[in-house]
Amino acid sequence: MSYLDKLKKAVSNFFPAHARENKDAEQTESAGPHGLPNIHVLATGGTIAGRQMGAGPRYQAGELGIEALLGAVPTVRALANIRSEQIANIGSQDMDEDIWLKLARRVNELLAQKNVDGVIITHGTDTLEETAYFLDLTVKSDKPVVLVGAMRPASAVGADGPANLFDAVVVVASPDSAARGVLVAMNGNVFEARDATKVSTTAVQAFAAPNFGPLGQVHDGRVFYWRRSDRASSRPLAFDVSGLDNLPLVGIVYGHANAPELPVKTLVEAHYRGIVSAGVGNGNLYHKVLGALADAANQGVAVVRSSRVAAGPTMRDVELDDTRYGFVAAGALNPQKARVLLQLALTKTQEPGEIQKMFDYC
Ligand code: SIN
Numbered sequence: 208m209s210y211l212d213k214l215k216k217a218v219s220n221f222f223p224a225h226a227r228e229n230k231d232a233e234q235t236e237s238a239g240p241h242g243l244p245n246i247h248v249l250a251t252g253g254t255i256a257g258r259q260m261g262a263g264p265r266y267q268a269g270e271l272g273i274e275a276l277l278g279a280v281p282t283v284r285a286l287a288n289i290r291s292e293q294i295a296n297i298g299s300q301d302m303d304e305d306i307w308l309k310l311a312r313r314v315n316e317l318l319a320q321k322n323v324d325g326v327i328i329t330h331g332t333d334t335l336e337e338t339a340y341f342l343d344l345t346v347k348s349d350k351p352v353v354l355v356g357a358m359r360p361a362s363a364v365g366a367d368g369p370a371n372l373f374d375a376v377v378v379v380a381s382p383d384s385a386a387r388g389v390l391v392a393m394n395g396n397v398f399e400a401r402d403a404t405k406v407s408t409t410a411v412q413a414f415a416a417p418n419f420g421p422l423g424q425v426h427d428g429r430v431f432y433w434r435r436s437d438r439a440s441s442r443p444l445a446f447d448v449s450g451l452d453n454l455p456l457v458g459i460v461y462g463h464a465n466a467p468e469l470p471v472k473t474l475v476e477a478h479y480r481g482i483v484s485a486g487v488g489n490g491n492l493y494h495k496v497l498g499a500l501a502d503a504a505n506q507g508v509a510v511v512r513s514s515r516v517a518a519g520p521t522m523r524d525v526e527l528d529d530t531r532y533g534f535v536a537a538g539a540l541n542p543q544k545a546r547v548l549l550q551l552a553l554t555k556t557q558e559p560g561e562i563q564k565m566f567d568y569c
Contacts, residue, residue: 244324244380247317248273248291249310251338253299253331255368257360266360268298268331276329276361279369283376286428287324299331299356302338304454304550310338311345311448318348325351325379329372332356332405332413335391339400340544343389344551344569347445351384354400355392358411367394367411374425381430387422388439396421399436401569404541406517417518418539438569446551455553457481459542462492462515468499475502480557481509481549485542490514490521497527504533509553509562513537513545523563535563 250256252269256276259266273291283289294313295306310328317323330338339354346352355375357368375392378384389400393414402416416422423432448454458474460466462485474482482503486492490512492500504510512534514521523529523536537545548569552562 244287245322246287246289246325246327246376246379247323248277248289248327248329249313250276250291250293250296250329251299251302251306251310251331252296253329253333253335253356254360255329255331255355255357255371256296257357257362259360259362266363268360269296271361272296273329276368276372279361279366280373280376283373286376287380289376297331299334299338302331302334307338307341308448308451308454311342314342314346314352315348315449318346318350318352323350325353325384327372327375327379328352328354330354330356332358332393334543336400336404336414337543337547339389339391339403340547341551343400343439344548345445345448346389347447349386351379351381351387352389353378353384353392353397354389358407358409358413370395373428374430377425377428378430383430383432386439387432388436390422392425395425397423397425397430397432399439401436401438401544402539404517404544418520446554448551448554451554454550455480457483457509457546457549457553459483459485459546460496461542462486462496464493466493466496468495471496471499471503475499475506475508479508480553481511481546483511483513483537483542483545483549485515486512486521487515489516489519489526490536491526497532500534501532504559507557509535509549509557509559511535511537511545511549511562511566513540513542515542517541533559535559535566538566540566 250273254268256271257266257268258270314326335356353375355371359366378392391398391403394412398416402419406415407413456479458479460470500510520539521537552565
């Protein structure tokens with residue numbers, strides 16, 4: 208038995224779900240050395256690349272390069288041929304649209320290549336859900352794309368980054384992960400980008416999908432899917448951002464008892480093209496804020512009603528007459544995801560009816 212055959216046999220014994228066979232036509236076309244899938248990792252920083260400062264809990268996100276992170280999980284080399292690239296090295300509180308546009312272009316470029324089977328993006332957890340949803344709306348490929356982060360810095364005792372990164376490779380290497388939209392792999396769960404959100408500031412179980420639950424889980428080097436999202440399979444064509452240098456300005460205003468109208472007025476005066484309201488309950492608005500948003504919509508600003516409540520949809524024309532005010536209802540998108548979709552929608556239209564259709568569909 209040749210060395211190559213021995214290696215393939217060892218891999219298939221250890222990870223039976225990921226030992227792809229040569230008779231798989233697509234794999235034969237793209238398989239690299241050892242018949243393994245070719246995965247490209249794009250690194251952006253975050254706690255997964257964080258380093259502690261001294262003996263205490265303080266640490267700095269976005270310190271280590273991607274090769275150091277991959278070096279902590281050498282077993283991934285038995286699952287895939289891995290290439291990596293550092294796109295940025297920041298804490299994700301500093302994520303911006305320049306990096307989003309760069310990522311969207313790079314991911315589309317990579318996935319168009321026959322010898323790339325999937326992409327992993329390492330990312331800080333703070334804004335991971337927004338980048339995941341942005342890519343979900345802008346990547347034009349059925350090949351798997353997975354975002355992964357960590358809650359503990361790479362140098363911490365019990366760092367969760369290596370296990371999460373290993374799981375991300377497992378997910379991308381699995382043929383079952385195709386055509387599911389952009390995914391998030393965190394703490395053994397696999398989420399769809401649309402529903403995944405950060406629900407804990409500190410726990411390793413930091414992410415949840417409050418409306419629909421995880422799509423699947425990773426156990427012992429295998430991914431098990433429980434369901435498929437209709438949204439991922441029915442989305443016809445991603446937004447094309449290849450020619451864009453920036454995105455329309457969209458702000459979020461947070462609802463609360465006795466809320467002032469000042470934030471809305473400030474955004475309108477600053478020529479924001481869209482405002483997302485993180486309203487109370489079913490997207491409800493303090494009467495002064497409702498007045499200010501109605502004025503904004505009258506002036507042509509796109510107004511989307513979402514909710515500060517963690518789960519459940521913001522429903523159109525139920526408690527509040529969206530049709531009368533020219534508002535858009537966000538459905539199950541939380542305010543930060545609604546902002547992402549509104550930015551992309553505004554690259555095509557400013558018309559509330561057309562934007563509502565995108566929210567109903569995306
Ligand atoms: C960040 O989002 O970059 C810091 C927090 C984290 O990654 O968990």
